[in-house]
Amino acid sequence: MIKIEVNNQSIEAKKGETILTALKRAGIKVPTLCHMENLAPTGACRMCVVQVEGRPGLIPSCAYPVENGMKIQTHSNRVLRARKTIVELLLADHPDDCLYCVRNGNCELQRLAEEFQVQQRRYTGKKCDYKVDMSSPAIVRDPAKCILCGRCVRMCEEVQGVSCIDFVGRGSKTIVGTAFDQGLNVSSCVNCGQCIKVCPTGALSEKSQVKQVLAALRDPEKIVVVQHAPSVSVTLAEEFGMKPGVDICGIMVSALRRMGFDKVFDTAFTADLTIMEEASELVHRIQTGGKLPMMTSCSPGWVNFVEKFYPDLIDNISSCKSPQQMMGAVIKSYFAQREGIDPTNIYSVSIMPCTAKKFEAQRPEMNNKNVFDVDAVLTTRELARMIRSHGLDINSLSSDLADSPFGQRSSAGKLFGATGGVMEAALRTAYHLLTGEELKDLTLKPLRGLKGVKHMQVSIAGLDLKVAVVSGLGNARKLLEEIRSGRENLHFIEVMTCPGGCIDGGGQPLGTDLQAVRKRMQALYKIDRDDHLQCSHHNKEVQRLYEEFLGEPLSEKSHHLLHTHYTQRKVSVNRN
Amino acid sequence: MSHSDEITAVLKEHPQARRDSLIPILQQIQDRTGFISPQAVQMVSDELSLPTSKIYGVATFYNQFRFQPLGKFHVQVCRGTACHVKGSAAVLDMLIRELNIKPDETTRDGLFSLEIVACIGACGLAPVISVNGEFHGGVTPDNIKKILDSYRAQAQKDQSQNDAQEDKAK
Numbered sequence: 014m015i016k017i018e019v020n021n022q023s024i025e026a027k028k029g030e031t032i033l034t035a036l037k038r039a040g041i042k043v044p045t046l047c048h049m050e051n052l053a054p055t056g057a058c059r060m061c062v063v064q065v066e067g068r069p070g071l072i073p074s075c076a077y078p079v080e081n082g083m084k085i086q087t088h089s090n091r092v093l094r095a096r097k098t099i100v101e102l103l104l105a106d107h108p109d110d111c112l113y114c115v116r117n118g119n120c121e122l123q124r125l126a127e128e129f130q131v132q133q134r135r136y137t138g139k140k141c142d143y144k145v146d147m148s149s150p151a152i153v154r155d156p157a158k159c160i161l162c163g164r165c166v167r168m169c170e171e172v173q174g175v176s177c178i179d180f181v182g183r184g185s186k187t188i189v190g191t192a193f194d195q196g197l198n199v200s201s202c203v204n205c206g207q208c209i210k211v212c213p214t215g216a217l218s219e220k221s222q223v224k225q226v227l228a229a230l231r232d233p234e235k236i237v238v239v240q241h242a243p244s245v246s247v248t249l250a251e252e253f254g255m256k257p258g259v260d261i262c263g264i265m266v267s268a269l270r271r272m273g274f275d276k277v278f279d280t281a282f283t284a285d286l287t288i289m290e291e292a293s294e295l296v297h298r299i300q301t302g303g304k305l306p307m308m309t310s311c312s313p314g315w316v317n318f319v320e321k322f323y324p325d326l327i328d329n330i331s332s333c334k335s336p337q338q339m340m341g342a343v344i345k346s347y348f349a350q351r352e353g354i355d356p357t358n359i360y361s362v363s364i365m366p367c368t369a370k371k372f373e374a375q376r377p378e379m380n381n382k383n384v385f386d387v388d389a390v391l392t393t394r395e396l397a398r399m400i401r402s403h404g405l406d407i408n409s410l411s412s413d414l415a416d417s418p419f420g421q422r423s424s425a426g427k428l429f430g431a432t433g434g435v436m437e438a439a440l441r442t443a444y445h446l447l448t449g450e451e452l453k454d455l456t457l458k459p460l461r462g463l464k465g466v467k468h469m470q471v472s473i474a475g476l477d478l479k480v481a482v483v484s485g486l487g488n489a490r491k492l493l494e495e496i497r498s499g500r501e502n503l504h505f506i507e508v509m510t511c512p513g514g515c516i517d518g519g520g521q522p523l524g525t526d527l528q529a530v531r532k533r534m535q536a537l538y539k540i541d542r543d544d545h546l547q548c549s550h551h552n553k554e555v556q557r558l559y560e561e562f563l564g565e566p567l568s569e570k571s572h573h574l575l576h577t578h579y580t581q582r583k584v585s586v587n588r589n
Numbered sequence: 590m591s592h593s594d595e596i597t598a599v600l601k602e603h604p605q606a607r608r609d610s611l612i613p614i615l616q617q618i619q620d621r622t623g624f625i626s627p628q629a630v631q632m633v634s635d636e637l638s639l640p641t642s643k644i645y646g647v648a649t650f651y652n653q654f655r656f657q658p659l660g661k662f663h664v665q666v667c668r669g670t671a672c673h674v675k676g677s678a679a680v681l682d683m684l685i686r687e688l689n690i691k692p693d694e695t696t697r698d699g700l701f702s703l704e705i706v707a708c709i710g711a712c713g714l715a716p717v718i719s720v721n722g723e724f725h726g727g728v729t730p731d732n733i734k735k736i737l738d739s740y741r742a743q744a745q746k747d748q749s750q751n752d753a754q755e756d757k758a759k
Contacts, residue, residue: 176640183650192641193627193656201640 015081020088032074033061036087043087044096044125046213047162048075050527052171058162060125062095063087071095097129103160105136106185107214114158114215119523121213122160143188148196150375151204151220151368156188159216165189165208172512174487175318177202189216201321201584205314205486205510206368206392206519219368219520222389223399229360229388230273236354238276239269240340240419241364243284244430244515245393247536248366251522251529252397253407258532260540263412268400269364270413276348278419280363281426283340284438285549286558287311288425290333290575291435292442292549293566295505299476304328306481306496306503309435311335313373314510314519316579318486323493324581332576334386336429337363337370338379340419341386342574347562348418362389364396366430366518369510378577392520421554424544431534432484432514433460433467436507440471440480441548447474455547461538463513463531466492480505485512595621596632608639615648623659657695660702662740664688665719669708676729677716681705683730684718687737700744701737 014025017032019041026035031054036043046058056076063074066084071092074085086092103122111117143156163180166189170176177200181190191200209217229235246262255261269277295307310316310331319326334342340363345356363370367390373379374387391399400407414420425441428434437457444452459469460480465488471478481503483489489508496503511518516533517525541547549555563570590598599617603610611633618629625648634641648654666681685691688701695702711717714726718736725736 170640170643176642179640179642179646181646181649190642192630192645194645200642 015079017079017081017083017085019085026079028079030079032063032065032072032077032079032083032085035079036063036074036085041087043074044128045075046121046125046160047164049164049167049211052167055163055167058099060096060099062092064089064092093129096125097131100125100129100131101135104131104134105138106140107160108140108157115218115221116215120215141185146196147220148198149202149204149220149372150198151371152197152202152206152209153218153220154197155216155218156190157216158214159189160214161187161189162213163189164211164213165217168207168211172485172487173203173205173207173510174490175201175203175205175322178208199584203314203317203321203486203510204369204372204519207511209368209519210517210521210523219392219395220371221395222371222391223395226360226362226389226391226399229362232360234358235360236275236352236358237273237360237362238278238344238348239274239362239364240278240280240283240337240344241265241269242280242337242366242430242515243422243427243434244366244518244521244533244537245364245396247430247533247540248393248516248521249397250407251525252394253400255407256532257525257529258536260536261407263414264407264410265396266415267410267413268403268405268407271405271410272399272403274362276416277413278340278344279415279422279426280336280340281422281429282415282419282552282554283336283343284311284426284429284435285423285552285555286339286343286575287333287336287429288435288438288442288549289555289559289566290339290571291331292439292446294331294333295439295443296446297567299504306506307331308505309439309507311429311435312369312508312510312515313367314369315486315489315508317369317372317582318489318510319493320579320582321584322490323497326493326496327579327581329496330579332578334379334575334577335370335373336426337365337390338373338386338577339575341374341379342381343419343558343562345381345384345386346574347558350562351418356384360388361386362391363387364391364393366393366515366520367511368392368519370520393518393522394520397522418554418558421546421552423546423549423552424541425547425549426552427540427544428537430515431461431537432463432509432512433457433482433507434514434537435509436460436469436480436482436505438549439505439507440478442550443478444471444473445548445550447476451548456541461534463527463534465512478504480507482507484509484514486510488512592622592626593628593632596629600632600636603636606637608637611637611639611644611647612651615644615654619654624655624657626656626658655693655702655704657693657702658699660695661700661744662720663702663704665704665706665709666692667707667709667711667715667717667719668705669712669715671708671712672716675715679730680716680718680728680733683733687733700741 016023017026024039043061046060047055054076056073061074062071064086065072146154169178178189181188229237247260250259250261266277308330310333341361344361349356371390374390379386425438437460460482465485467482469480513530517530630641630644668677690696692703692705717726
């Protein structure tokens with residue numbers, strides 16, 4: 014520990030850390046724009062400059078290591094003036110349409126302008142004119158609102174290993190764009206939406222489908238059903254100012270009812286169904302010498318990633334549809350039949366932590382004679398906007414239960430929301446399928462936590478099952494490279510596109526840090542700990558669905574409704 | 590030689606190339622083919638294991654790279670100091686309007702491409718433009734059209750000669 018002096022007060026700092034890290038620990042807030050937690054500093058935006066005694070210029074605190082006895086001023090007049098000027102210059106080439114912006118009230122640039130009391134237009138210049146890229150089914154890109162902080166570029170390249178976007182051009186003509194500035198839909202983008210999560214402004218946002226959902230709710234002909242993903246209930250509360258890690262599942266269900274949804278189903282139910290199919294598929298592959306390692310297929314960004322970057326490994330992905338698509342399929346078949354409704358009159362909505370789910374829902378394979386399994390996908394953020402616009406007060410709503418026949422869920426299904434959860438749920442059921450008994454300890458510790466890559470070996474009926482759990486596509490890429498170059502000792506791999514899993518998905522509340530993600534994860538683990546229905550194969554409604562409709566896992570009907578196939582996608586990508 | 594053969598030939602000259610060879614490779618491709626095509630970016634991407642977005646980002650950073658093929662007549666407008674003083678900005682504006690393209694673009698008929706260059710060492714003739722290396726000094730916005738028309742006429746003449754030759758061959 015060394016001592017530094019900040020604003021005339023002595024604080025402790027660790028040798029080798031940056032000034033910014035030390036300041037943060039001491040509770041001194043310095044604004045940043047380009048800074049990203051856990052990535053090397055770029056020092057590009059200069060927002061975090063501080064004054065260091067004995068140094069001529071201002072120093073970017075994010076990129077400068079602390080030194081013993083350093084004397085720092087973080088909020089001197091000179092520093093504040095410099096920061097304010099940066100904001101004013103950024104605003105000089107930024108549209109003045111905050112009121113019409115998706116990030117109004119939740120924009121870092123807006124907040125900084127307010128913090129620095131920018132109330133006058135000091136710099137005026139030509140504003141750049143760019144086209145909005147609406148080509149992707151999941152993500153909207155508006156370069157006019159981009160302040161070139163580079164966070165999306167780094168997220169896409171350094172964390173996700175996709176590198177779909179980069180800086181294009183130079184100087185005042187620089188934009189963030191794809192190769193040849195083509196639309197995202199023909200680029201290597203996998204729709205994960207992590208770029209949206211790090212964007213400080215409205216330059217990146219999800220393609221909203223709220224309008225279509227509202228229209229369906231108003232349509233008296235339509236039966237509007239909704240499903241909500243396992244991770245949404247533990248993050249939605251943050252949109253309403255509550256602290257991270259609060260589960261408001263019941264309140265969310267009653268809010269959905271109040272807004273006029275006819276039926277509310279729990280996607281964790283079809284997570285259980287997925288487990289039944291996927292665990293059976295794994296057992297089948299192992300017993301018949303099928304392609305191994307089998308890889309999970311719940312995360313549509315990941316599936317897309319393999320289709321684009323690793324087409325040679327497509328056969329390794331489980332043929333199971335994701336829980337969202339399974340729910341869509343059973344709603345428009347079993348549920349429609351049971352209730353005597355024409356499937357074309359059902360409008361099926363899903364609430365997802367994810368932008369890639371929007372892409373998944375419109376895949377042609379997910380469409381049965383022009384009836385899509387899922388008609389509209391809303392992210393957690395879009396749901397929150399809808400709840401606000403309906404004037405619903407989260408704090409005064411009472412708790413409600415999801416509807417039969419797809420309302421019951423095991424806590425294993427709920428675990429799908431965090432990295433390792435699918436694997437944990439699958440192993441609980443695979444163990445049962447192979448031995449007829451239950452795992453002694455249902456909590457599989459090595460698979461839990463936020464680590465990007467986790468391994469475990471489970472002994473089931475004489476077979477040493479080796480599994481890996483990966484989150485974040487950058488980590489997945491490394492593992493796939495190992496498999497390509499001959500690594501053969503794995504049976505089953507769970508991959509989630511977003512670091513940490515769905516709890517930090519591209520559709521989740523913005524402006525969260527790792528701490529919040531950890532809290533969300535703890536909330537899911539708590540649900541599992543407190544639940545007595547902890548295994549997918551004990552879900553009574555799943556059992557009934559098999560008895561009354563599907564027959565058994567991997568039956569012909571299951572194959573028709575719950576399984577799918579994948580195709581190589583030729584886009585302009587780096588295939589190596 | 591087809592377009593992709595040209596690119597393959599350049600890549601062959603750089604065995605085991607890594608990312609530090611990117612710019613020389615792009616320069617050679619542009620030398621041989623006149624521009625950097627999407628196909629070229631894809632092939633370089635495969636060869637160097639670099640994302641296409643990154644290659645495009647690097648290439649657009651430098652003014653020397655162009656992304657459309659050169660026109661039959663490549664028009665270079667000098668924007669050096671002397672030409673600027675003598676009104677090259679107005680000349681450029683006129684060219685942009687007359688050709689209906691921006692600098693570094695090529696007209697849809699493939700006849701003209703436009704490029705801004707710094708001093709080409711003919712300050713005595715300022716403002717000066719060069720068409721396929723042929724210098725035109727003391728140009729004004731008014732005589733731009735005439736100059737372009739002379740090339741258009743030449744293109745037409747070449748075309749009809751070609752047609753005649755083809756007819757003969759038949």
